[in-house]
Amino acid sequence: MYHITIKDIARQLNVSVSTVSRAFNNKSDIKKETKELILHTAKKMGYKPNPIAKKLIERRSYNIGLVVPEFVNPFFSQVSIGVQEVLAKKGYQLLITQSNESYETELLNVKNLENSMVDGIIMSLTRETDNTLYYKELIQQGLPIVFFNRVPEKLNATKVIFNDYKWAFFATEHLIQQGCKNIVHLKGISASQTISSERSRGYKDAMKKHKLSLNQNQIISTGFTINDGKRVAELMIKNNQIPDGIFAINDDVAIGAMTVFKTHGYKIPKDIAFVGFTESKIAPIMEPPLTSVIQPTCEIGIEVAKLIIHQIENENNYTPQTITLNGQLNIRASSLRNI
Amino acid sequence: MYHITIKDIARQLNVSVSTVSRAFNNKSDIKKETKELILHTAKKMGYKPNPIAKKLIERRSYNIGLVVPEFVNPFFSQVSIGVQEVLAKKGYQLLITQSNESYETELLNVKNLENSMVDGIIMSLTRETDNTLYYKELIQQGLPIVFFNRVPEKLNATKVIFNDYKWAFFATEHLIQQGCKNIVHLKGISASQTISSERSRGYKDAMKKHKLSLNQNQIISTGFTINDGKRVAELMIKNNQIPDGIFAINDDVAIGAMTVFKTHGYKIPKDIAFVGFTESKIAPIMEPPLTSVIQPTCEIGIEVAKLIIHQIENENNYTPQTITLNGQLNIRASSLRNI
DNA sequence: TTGTATGCGTTATCAG
DNA sequence: CTGATAACGCATACAA
Secondary structure, three states: OOOOOHHHHHHHHOOOHHHHHHHHOOOOOOOHHHHHHHHHHHHHHOOOOOHHHHHHHHOOOOEEEEEEOOOOOHHHHHHHHHHHHHHHHOOOEEEEEEOOOOHHHHHHHHHHHHHOOOOEEEEOOOOOOOOOHHHHHHHHHOOOEEEEOOOOOOOOOEEEEEOHHHHHHHHHHHHHHOOOOOEEEEEOOOOOOHHHHHHHHHHHHHHHHOOOOOOHHHEEEOOOOHHHHHHHHHHHHHOOOOOOEEEEOOHHHHHHHHHHHHHOOOOOOOOOEEEOOOOOOOHHHOOOOOEEEEOOHHHHHHHHHHHHHHHHHOOOOOOOOEEEEOOEEEOOHHHOOOO | OOOOOHHHHHHHHOOOHHHHHHHHOOOOOOOHHHHHHHHHHHHHHOOOOOHHHHHHHHOOOOEEEEEEOOOOOHHHHHHHHHHHHHHHHOOOEEEEEEOOOOHHHHHHHHHHHHHOOOOEEEEOOOOOOOOOHHHHHHHHHOOOEEEEOOOOOOOOOEEEEEOHHHHHHHHHHHHHHOOOOOEEEEEOOOOOOHHHHHHHHHHHHHHHHOOOOOOHHHEEEOOOOHHHHHHHHHHHHHOOOOOOEEEEOOHHHHHHHHHHHHHOOOOOOOOOEEEOOOOOOOHHHOOOOOEEEEOOHHHHHHHHHHHHHHHHHOOOOOOOOEEEEOOEEEOOHHHOOOO
């Protein structure tokens, strides 16, 4: 693959490289005819400006790194679509990496991106990420970073988050309004995760507001997968602790639990009403269709991308901010008791 | 963000840049002590080599472009994981673009990648892509390209495909072995798509082999989404054309159709047995769980990545090849009649 | 209006 | 063993 350069064009036309350069960046004055001639022959010769050379001069890579926990999770691929959309328009390229829910890999990814001289990093932490010291240092060094979704609680950084508390509250309240009295919350795992704790906080406050009894057994640390949901449901059945409503940390857990309860003869939503979180593709086709909180995935991506660009282009003149986005409760049959 | 360069180190240590450079590329001889001193102070100063400068010299971007129809489809995100894995190890970066099933966007993406001076392109065509002339030209110009999944039938290029024919044949034969006599195939749309036509060819041949009647009504051009599946099922019910087995172009179509038939009181698999294709996350948790052909998504990615690297590194000395990968039929309750 | 020279950060080729 | 210098492709300040 031989690439045509401005030198080739200059030689061909017996002009200097600077003239050719000028023709492309309609800056300094250049005779209209020469310009047109150059542009024309450039096109004919199949010239494409070498972005690498430009980047070297501008001392910027126009690359932005993205670090997500796992790409199989549609949430993150959807966010990345939003990110791409904005970045592409602005001439940036996105380098996508995934940390497979491993802090070690996450750190490695970030360091690799640094070595790639990205202009900024967009990231969502793994579930096990506890130590955010390195990211703090990066911020202090002046590297633009935007966190989203799974964000470091203690760091003063730019963040885009979802109002987990509010929507967990609404979701729980919805179950209560459907007549549920004994609602169990299937929670994530680590208490350090903002998301898990915010959602369970919303659950608790809704229970309190409506003066429903709330004991330790009603919040169960489950995990995040379909199998986690299944496992917990089996345990609940074995212990004969059957609630009349379940608010799950996410759709996968809800689906897993629902499946098990169904095969054991429980009627949904009559015996147990279900609400999930972070609407998945499966929710609407479950039987019964699963009520879930939908997050504005694409908007999150768009917002994140705008923020990182803003931060890059106003390097010395920006203050960390946290943007909180809203969602929607998609009410479906799994929680509708038609009281 | 000020970046330390070898110049900074040279100045700091009162040596020349070439000495510093030598210290990093343990090539030419350099006094052990100076080398160690340089390496040490470089680390202390937080030096990171500028990959852009290196790329300029090497006249290579070490970027590889990926063009997929849509990233929401987990198939493609899974493939991309495999691709990433291999490329990252070899020091390449992946630029991911998606064409949203639009030929126009696809072409735009490819051209953008060209302008980014990618060293090669990995792509899967959109469903509407018909004209592959431009890609032919690119290949002739010597740009390494590897196609996968949705590949241009007529182009002599490197391709990684799945044995759609074979597994469609097996899937259909499985239904026949379960006692189905009147099997309908829910096909994609465009006849020009290798995948759709290969799968329906497999279906037809299996029917022929087992001497089952096969008329035009048994192959229905459906589409690719859950709603397409629903729509067709409703039509079949309305026309009272109820088969005893359905082999769908993909899981989404199977799921859509299955849902409708179920709500109309049909028993799965007793009344109608179902087989999907390209195992989705939903398949195992459907009720009944959906039999499907699983594709080795990650392996496809790995294979594709290896091929593009091979092509890049042996630019003048490679011949286009087509690699066909195998899958597996995950038999589940949706097709098991326990005869 | 155009050409010359310099520099972006690095490597490579020569001299020394 | 080390230093000076040219080159990668392009942009730009300055000179003509």
